[in-house]
Amino acid sequence: MSELRPIRVLIVDDSALAQKIIRAALIIDPMIDVIGYAKDPLEARDKIKQLAPDVITLDIEMPNMNGVAFLERLMRLHPMPVVMVSTRTERGSDVTLLALELGAVDFVQKPQRIVEFSSDNMAEELRQKVKLAATTKPLNFRRLTKPGNPSPAAPYGAPTNTNKPSIKNALIAIGSSTGGVEAIKSLLLDLPNSLPPIFIAQHMPRSFTQGLAERLNETTQFNVTQAENGQIARDGDVLIAPGGQHITVSKQQGDLVATICDGETVSGHMPSVDVLFHSVAKIMGKRAVGVILTGMGQDGADGLLNMLNAGAKTIGQSKASCMIYGMPRAAAELGATAIQADLEMIPRKIMHALDGISRQHA
Numbered sequence: 001m002s003e004l005r006p007i008r009v010l011i012v013d014d015s016a017l018a019q020k021i022i023r024a025a026l027i028i029d030p031m032i033d034v035i036g037y038a039k040d041p042l043e044a045r046d047k048i049k050q051l052a053p054d055v056i057t058l059d060i061e062m063p064n065m066n067g068v069a070f071l072e073r074l075m076r077l078h079p080m081p082v083v084m085v086s087t088r089t090e091r092g093s094d095v096t097l098l099a100l101e102l103g104a105v106d107f108v109q110k111p112q113r114i115v116e117f118s119s120d121n122m123a124e125e126l127r128q129k130v131k132l133a134a135t136t137k138p139l140n141f142r143r144l145t146k147p148g149n150p151s152p153a154a155p156y157g158a159p160t161n162t163n164k165p166s167i168k169n170a171l172i173a174i175g176s177s178t179g180g181v182e183a184i185k186s187l188l189l190d191l192p193n194s195l196p197p198i199f200i201a202q203h204m205p206r207s208f209t210q211g212l213a214e215r216l217n218e219t220t221q222f223n224v225t226q227a228e229n230g231q232i233a234r235d236g237d238v239l240i241a242p243g244g245q246h247i248t249v250s251k252q253q254g255d256l257v258a259t260i261c262d263g264e265t266v267s268g269h270m271p272s273v274d275v276l277f278h279s280v281a282k283i284m285g286k287r288a289v290g291v292i293l294t295g296m297g298q299d300g301a302d303g304l305l306n307m308l309n310a311g312a313k314t315i316g317q318s319k320a321s322c323m324i325y326g327m328p329r330a331a332a333e334l335g336a337t338a339i340q341a342d343l344e345m346i347p348r349k350i351m352h353a354l355d356g357i358s359r360q361h362a
Helices: 018-024 041-049 067-077 090-102 112-119 120-133 178-191 208-220 271-286 300-310 327-334 343-360
Strands: 006-013 032-038 054-059 082-086 104-111 172-178 197-201 223-226 237-240 246-252 256-259 290-291 313-317 339-341
Touching: 006 018, 006 041, 006 120, 018 032, 018 041, 018 120, 018 223, 032 041, 032 120, 032 300, 041 054, 041 067, 054 067, 054 120, 082 090, 082 120, 090 104, 090 178, 090 208, 104 120, 104 237, 172 178, 178 197, 178 208, 197 246, 197 271, 208 223, 208 237, 223 327, 237 246, 246 271, 271 290, 271 300, 290 300, 290 327, 290 343, 300 313, 313 327, 313 343, 339 343
Parallel strands: 006 032, 006 054, 054 082, 082 104, 172 197, 172 290, 197 237, 223 237, 290 313, 313 339
Antiparallel strands: 246 256
């Protein structure tokens, strides 16, 4: 899409009032042009063919077909950037997480009273996420390397045995933002649950991180939880930082323990990937693997460099496989990533990095 013309947006929502309010919020920005509306997915299908929008805003609850079912078909047949509009209900959170897994770029929480959507903060959030979505590559266009194909970046190579017993006293730390829900699920599905503990900092509101943990616990073979302060992390555990709080790692009587704390945002975020990575560098040193995934901004770059300097293995997601090549780019430019790899190759890189840790400390 040319940077010189406005972003063409199609609003898909069954409420005429919601369409009007969303349009008003978007067109304040001269670089956003609302080119049409659709009241349900069937009409949206025709409007996409007629109008060729750059971005779609998609409601979840609609007649004829719900937004998530439409999103799944869209990403399979005609992938394009989508920003979901969800309610603040618990069910809404679950459905929004499913949409992110299917390839939606991001979401905006729709208030119970749609007129509240016109508030300055919500309207600005919507505009920024639509503009961000316009820069992304949809799911089907991002997967350029088939699983099992050799990766061009191979310093850590492929593991010799992906089902070997867990390496003791080691840890994997992962940081991600936009596009991270899909990326994290992909990684966990391709990793054995005999691994050392995995700590994750994903930029997401607290109302969604609990649901994310529950969904990953149901769909992967790991024991996935939203981390609690003082929680001991054991082999096969995945601990996700609560939204709105930082997560760090400590050792107590030989156990790896999660510390959850409030405070100021770091690198613009809470939870901050930098906060997690810095703590891992301090506590784990050479016995850690750091992975930075898709996301906007620079959070995690400094912390990953600290991990690398402490002797940890560090991996960045490749530009070709990122929804947003922001955080991995910042880390790469800082010299913090020992290798970059396509998303589907990262599990093999993690396993080989753990092999290296095991050999070094045998």
